[in-house]
Amino acid sequence: xxxxNEKLKDLQINQRDIIHFKEGLPGFEKFKDYVLLQEQExxxxxxxxxxxxxxxxxxxxxxxxxxxxxxxxxxxxxxDYFECEAEEDLRVLLITVVPKNLQDTVVxxxxxxxxxAKTNKAKQFILENTDYPIRYRLFDEKx
Amino acid sequence: MLVITRRAxxxxxxxxxxxxxxxxxxxxxxKICIDAPKDxxxxxxxxxxxxxxxxxxxxxxxxKSLEKxxxxxxxxxxxxxxx
Numbered sequence: 001x002x003x004x005n006e007k008l009k010d011l012q013i014n015q016r017d018i019i020h021f022k023e024g025l026p027g028f029e030k031f032k033d034y035v036l037l038q039e040q041e042x043x044x045x046x047x048x049x050x051x052x053x054x055x056x057x058x059x060x061x062x063x064x065x066x067x068x069x070x071x072x073x074x075x076x077x078x079x080d081y082f083e084c085e086a087e088e089d090l091r092v093l094l095i096t097v098v099p100k101n102l103q104d105t106v107v108x109x110x111x112x113x114x115x116x117a118k119t120n121k122a123k124q125f126i127l128e129n130t131d132y133p134i135r136y137r138l139f140d141e142k143x
Numbered sequence: 144m145l146v147i148t149r150r151a152x153x154x155x156x157x158x159x160x161x162x163x164x165x166x167x168x169x170x171x172x173x174k175i176c177i178d179a180p181k182d183x184x185x186x187x188x189x190x191x192x193x194x195x196x197x198x199x200x201x202x203x204x205x206x207k208s209l210e211k212x213x214x215x216x217x218x219x220x221x222x223x224x225x226x
Contacts (some may be wrong), residue, residue, distance in 0.1 A: 017170065027194040027214045028201065042213050044220070056201035059209060065220060096211045097200045111193040124197075126189045139215070 011035075016022070018051065019120045026111075026124060028056045034122075036060075036093075048093070060093040061107060066138060072112045072127055081123060082116045091115040095124075096138070106135040 017090040019034045027048075037047040044065035048058040063070045072092060084090060098104045109132035115122040148156060154164040160180055167174035177185050 011214055012180055025197055026190055027197040045213050045216050047209075056197075056198070058200050059212065061216070066216070074188070093196060095200050096212075097196060098208050102208065102211055102215055106196070108196050109195060110189060111196075125180075126187065126193060132187065134196060139219075 011037075013051065018119070019048075019115055021122050021124070022046055023123065025058075025113075026042075029034075030057055046093070048095075056086045057121045059098050061096050061138075062115065063094050063109070063112070065137075066086065066107075067109070072109075072114075072129070072132070073083070074114065074125065075128065078079055078114075078125055082114070082119075082121060084116050084118070089118050091117050097135075104140055105138045107138050108134050109136045110134045 003064065017035055019036060021032050021034065021075065024030060024032050031050045033051045034048050035051055037049055039045075044062040046060050046062075050056050055125055069114045074090075079087070091114070093115065094107045094109065095111070095113065096108075099105065103132055110130065111124050111126045113122060113124045149155065149165045151165055151168050154162050158163055161183065162178040164176040164178070165173060166176045179185055
């Protein structure tokens with residue numbers, strides 16, 4: 001397939017690796033197709049990269065590697081969106097703002113990205129009925 | 144800030160053509176209907192905040208910070224494993 005992204009030029013992308021956000025992400029509604037770039041050495045920090053352009057490109061983390069007891073609960077309606085029978089098929093990622101001063105790194109616990117690993121259908125949900133912050137300071141509040 | 148008490152089915156008018164109707168109250172939840180012209184964006188605050196954070200996240204991570212972040216994350220993980 002044809003890739004119009006400089007960063008991805010040398011990267012071989014399989015059609016089945018493309019993660020599809022039907023509605024895009026909040027702020028990036030037009031960008032619907034992404035790939036997850038992952039290094040073997042640090043599997044819990046990844047880059048969610050648009051395949052259509054160099055931007056948007058997001059740093060995402062596996063929350064369970066960092067945040068104890070993180071337990072996002074999707075509503076029945078949200079689960080139905082994925083037409084998913086087993087919740088184990090759903091992968092959770094959190095968008096991370098990595099600034100120059102790393103101490104100020106924040107992750108959005110309130111709006112996890114959920115991917116159905118079987119179909120690669122994805123969506124960023126805004127959780128209801130939780131007090132999870134939108135800007136959680138990853139390195140400060142860690143106990 | 145203006146504070147008004149309203150009951151279910153009562154409403155508030157903002158400006159000439161925005162109406163906010165309290166449709167249902169149950170426990171700590173309030174169902175609200177908003178009648179506003181199409182050109183006025185109405186959204187949950189969390190959505191706007193998520194949008195702003197996404198925009199920030201898509202710009203900030205230059206390669207150097209990302210490398211530093213990764214090594215910091217790695218250290219964090221290894222401390223955890225020792226514990």
